[in-house]
Amino acid sequence: MSATVAHGTTRLSAVTGATRSEARALALETLAGFGLSPGDVVQAVEYVAPGAEAAGAWPEDATFSAVAVAGLPDQGAHAAVELTAYPGGGRRIRTPHGVVTVADEIVYLPGIVAADLGAGFREQYRSCLEIAAELAKAAGIGLDALVQTIDYTATATRAEYPRCARPRRELLGGAGVHPGAAGILVDHPVAEGAMVTLDAVASRRPLRTVNPGWRRYETLTYAPGVAAGNTLFMSGFGALEPATQRAIFDGDLLAQAEFTYAAIASVLREAGLTGQDVVRLVEYVTPAGVAAYPETAELRRKYFPGEPALTSVVCSALLRPEFLIEVVPTAVLP
Numbered sequence: 145m146s147a148t149v150a151h152g153t154t155r156l157s158a159v160t161g162a163t164r165s166e167a168r169a170l171a172l173e174t175l176a177g178f179g180l181s182p183g184d185v186v187q188a189v190e191y192v193a194p195g196a197e198a199a200g201a202w203p204e205d206a207t208f209s210a211v212a213v214a215g216l217p218d219q220g221a222h223a224a225v226e227l228t229a230y231p232g233g234g235r236r237i238r239t240p241h242g243v244v245t246v247a248d249e250i251v252y253l254p255g256i257v258a259a260d261l262g263a264g265f266r267e268q269y270r271s272c273l274e275i276a277a278e279l280a281k282a283a284g285i286g287l288d289a290l291v292q293t294i295d296y297t298a299t300a301t302r303a304e305y306p307r308c309a310r311p312r313r314e315l316l317g318g319a320g321v322h323p324g325a326a327g328i329l330v331d332h333p334v335a336e337g338a339m340v341t342l343d344a345v346a347s348r349r350p351l352r353t354v355n356p357g358w359r360r361y362e363t364l365t366y367a368p369g370v371a372a373g374n375t376l377f378m379s380g381f382g383a384l385e386p387a388t389q390r391a392i393f394d395g396d397l398l399a400q401a402e403f404t405y406a407a408i409a410s411v412l413r414e415a416g417l418t419g420q421d422v423v424r425l426v427e428y429v430t431p432a433g434v435a436a437y438p439e440t441a442e443l444r445r446k447y448f449p450g451e452p453a454l455t456s457v458v459c460s461a462l463l464r465p466e467f468l469i470e471v472v473p474t475a476v477l478p
Contacts, residue, residue: 146451147178148423150476151374153186153248154178154229155424158455160221164192164199171225180229182206186245187228187252189343191457194332196222205236207245209255209343211296212332215458217429217437226426226455228252237282244279249373251283251346261337265304269295270311272342277315280346288318289346291370291377294326294472296341299461302329308340312365321351325366326380326472328428329461347372354378356414358386369411376415376475380428381407382467391466397429397436398443404471405447417475419448424474426455433468434458440469 147156159174161167167190172182182204190202191213202208216224234247242254256275258268272295277287297305305327316322323344334341354369354376355361361368369378383393383400386407393399405419412418425448429437437456444454452473462470 146453148450148453150423151248152230154180155453155474156227156229157453158191158224158226160216160218160224162220162222164190164196164223167223167225171227175227175229180231183233184229184231185227186230186234186247189226191216191224191226191455192334193222205243206233207243207252207254210334211255211341211343212330212334213457214330214332214431214460217434217456217458224455224457239279239282241275241279244282246283246348249348250375251280251285251289251348253279253344253346255334256342256344257335257338258340261335265301265339266307266311268338268340269308270315272340273311273315276342276344283346283348285346285348286318287315288321289348289351290316290323290344291347291351291372292324292345293366294328294343294380296328296330297339298331298333299329300331301339302463305463309365316365319351321353321370322365322367324368324370324377324379326470327463328459328470329463331460345377347375349373354411354415356410360386360389369415371415371477374477376412376417376477378408378411378473378475380470380472382462382464382470384464391464394466397433397468398439400468401440401443404469405443408471408473409447412475415475415477417477420450421475421477422448422450422452422473423476424453424455426472428457428459428462428470430459430461430468
């Protein structure tokens with residue numbers, strides 16, 4: 145079980161279980177092995193596959209997000225728990241929408257669903273951002289402090305997805321820096337009627353866009369990377385040529401993974417970092433990529449020799465139909 149410790153923050157690889165209860169228990173057992181207690185958890189993300197039993201909120205009153213996924217690469221697993229911890233557990237702020245935690249000036253927001261699940265896609269997306277604003281306000285910041293968003297939508301909404309650009313453009317990037325972002329398709333919502341669920345992280349420190357010179361991002365509402373304090377938060381990366389915006393290596397997971405890891409390396413270089421500085425990888429694999437996925441381990445060791453904490457889940461699809469894998473990395477600055 146790999147874990148990274150940097151600037152006081154411990155990030156653990158996701159721990160899988162046949163049930164949600166088992167995954168939670170194993171994750172806390174792993175946490176204890178690093179000398180940390182449930183009270184030190186600043187963020188718990190629970191990935192839930194079809195067939196998993198119902199479960200309540202994270203028992204230790206930490207910032208919690210439940211993410212629906214299509215499955216997990218580990219055979220027989222129906223749930224995975226990914227923990228981030230900080231000695232003392234940071235400062236916890238209770239809100240009507242869940243617990244916000246501030247630790248090392250990173251602001252962890254709970255998972256967000258729209259206020260009106262009967263609304264349309266764009267309205268639900270805007271609602272999620274507005275709730276994120278309320279959560280951020282509780283920590284004394286605004287949406288311009290967001291450093292990363294990951295949204296989960298259904299395959300059926302793929303054609304509508306470009307409509308989220310308007311609320312993002314209107315509500316995000318007010319200080320001139322857009323957050324990193326990833327969009328994942330999952331046909332198994334965490335709540336009935338939810339067309340969008342949103343995970344987001346913010347920072348109380350000054351933000352700086354990190355871009356190797358990819359001009360496509362000049363018109364987008366997200367950035368390749370955002371440096372905040374001692375952390376580099378990044379977008380989701382897939383096998384997309386930045387210059388042409390053409391998806392490449394259709395049907396070849398290993399080629400897509402290598403191209404994706406190399407793109408991440410470009411952003412790291414721009415920030416003055418290397419693969420050794422990556423502390424977490426979250427990898428979303430489509431059903432068509434699962435069979436070959438174990439073969440990506442050698443490539444990860446090549447590009448990220450520091451053995452970052454790893455979360456691997458199966459999604460229904462990705463926004464570009466050709467993609468078999470999307471990777472969301474986090475790195476630390478010296």
